[in-house]
Amino acid sequence: MVICGDDGLAHRLAVELDAVCGEMVTVVLPSTSDEHGARIAALHQDPDSPVELHLSARPDERTLRAAGVERAAALALTYRDDQVNMTGALLARTVNPSVRLVVRMFDRERGRHLERLLDRAAGLCDDLGEDTSTTVLSDADTAVPELVAAAAVGHGHTLQVEGKVFRGVVRRAGTPPHTTDLATLAVLSGAHQDDPASQDSAETTGEDGIRLLPDDRTAYHRQFTHGRLMLEEVSHLAAEQTARTRRFRPRSWVRARLAHLPWKVFLSHQLVAVYGALAAVVAGLSTATALFADERPWWKNVYLPLLDIFTMGDPATEESVARRVLQLLAGFVGLAVLPLVVAATVNATDAFRTASASHPPDDDVDGHIVLVGLGMVGTRVLDRLHATGHQVVAIERDPRARGVALARRLGIPLLLEDATEPAVLERARVRQSGSLLVLTRDDGQNLDIVMAVRETNPAVRVVTRLYDDAFAATVQRTLRASYPDALTRSRSVSALAAPSFAAAMMGRHVLGVMPVERGSLLFTCVDVAGHPELEGRSVHEAFRENEWRVLAVGAARGPLPGSAAVEGSDTLHPDRTDFDWRPAQGRVLAAGDRVVLATTRRGLDVLMTGVRLRPDGGEGDSGLG
Secondary structure: OEEEOOOHHHHHHHHHHHHHOOOOOEEEEOOOOOHHHHHHHHHHHOOOOOOEEEEOOOOOHHHHHHOOHHHOOEEEEOOOOHHHHHHHHHHHHHHOOOOEEEEEOOOHHHHHHHHHHHHHHOOOOOOOOOOOOEEEEOHHHHHHHHHHHHHHHOOOOEEEEOOEEEEEEEEOOOOOOOOOEEEEEEEOOOOOOOOOOOOOOOOOOOOOOOEEOOOHHHHHHHOOOOOEEEEEEHHHHHHHHHHHOOOOOOOOHHHHHHHHOOHHHHHOHHHHHHHHHHHHHHHHHHHHHHHHHOOOOOOHHHHHHHHHHOOOOOOOOOOOHHHHHHHHHHHHHHHHHHHHHHHHHHHHHHHHHHHHOOEOOOOOOOOOEEEEOOOHHHHHHHHHHHHOOOOEEEEOOOOOOHHHHHHHHHOOOEEOOOOOOHHHHHHOOHHHOOEEEEOOOOHHHHHHHHHHHHHHOOOOEEEEEOOOHHHHHHHHHHHHHHOOOOOEEEEOHHHHHHHHHHHHHHOOOEEEEEEEOOEEEEEEEEEOOOOOOOOOOEHHHHOEOOOEEEEEEEEOOOOOOOOOOOOOOOOOOOOOOOOEOOOOOOOEOOOOEEEEEEEOHHHHHHHHHOOOOOOOOOOOOOOOO
């Protein structure tokens, strides 16, 4: 595997492929002087790590050949510049037409065109399911499902299949099965193992070692003494949670809007001072007119000075000298005062328009998710949370942010204010919320918001995005130590996106990778036809302990998941497969079926290469590493 990049995603992807997937990796970097380059250099210098390092400013043809792309199975281009990634991908297709390409693109439409262009160049137009094809991913899109799952139901690695989101959740020893559990993925080595991705666990040999994809008998007997990693559906949990929480009660739209309009902006000190000065000037000129110009009736003493100030009256050429002098004086006063009046009025009107664009939540809202930041990631998280039926209150200080229009269109409560101010969080009812998602682009601001919320609501579930991965890990450890009873998760987008990029590099049939102690599980989608280990066997008979387990069965229609368009786009699955995630154990798998499998690395090799198992069932290789 070859990785070409210049930021934290390249480092996280190298770690994922090396430590979790056990792949041979070569990383191409501009330099090792920055933090991420230094970390990859440390991996390269580690004698136990097979990571190779190559320094080059850009992925030109010479660099790609030197990195071994001619004989590589996959190449990932993860630069922050779309143009650089496109150039590298086109060159790589020339160097090695059969290399599997994974390209990071921020522009979705450009990514779709690039994907089809490169597949045509490789001669894959008629069969986009080949592993030599191109996958274009956005790190923001791939991070969204895990952010949503973390905010909705807590931590756990996620898997996304055709719009549904699943996660691996740990059940402690002695915990009875849940109705939402779909399958047992592993029996953990520790009875109280809370994090299945932890590397600090017992050796995986012996009776107390980890058992990946155990049989039902082993899973049943060890549930009383060992923790278990179970697969459950997040969207199902979201539906149950939505049913339990109260909906927003409909109220009169006019009453609600009038009650929430920020009328107090017209009582600002600036506006009161300017209009007070104008009133004082009018009063003075009215008094002078009454004394010296001898105007009758009395209302003209006020009306005429106002016309003069606003230069709306006729010249007083035929009137008394006092009246002409007062008119000139009123004109000069108008020149001085009117710009101040206009400026203060415009400022107040603009503040009123901005503040009235906000739509605070009703007073009876609770158990909702507070989302701070409606940028690129925040907008997609908001859309996903709304689609799964969650109550959301959004906060964004920039009225031009891309997610503001979406929030208004969906009718989601929105506060266009600075979330670092305690009063704003109070108006979002963060004390009554169930989760807080902080997704702004400022790490310092994100941390300020999290610490403020922890003071007001120590039990709230907090998920925050931080750009610096090391800083994110430090924040998470510190907050968990300070608030041990609360769930705090701080992750960088690169850390959240790396598993999806790694899965794409391993082939389009790989939907995701889930680290489990010192091993890993891969989730794959394959057609039953052509696989003698599956075809003609029942779901129960197709199971191989420590190698693979059938999770879902559906009809083999259209391309495999993830093979049609940019990850996260609405056209990802033009021809969906309706998977049955609770298939009967006696159901016989036919050539027209498609299955989702949880596999070990050995199990995937057997399925993809046709290597036959030994008569003893392959117990000599547990698939770890």
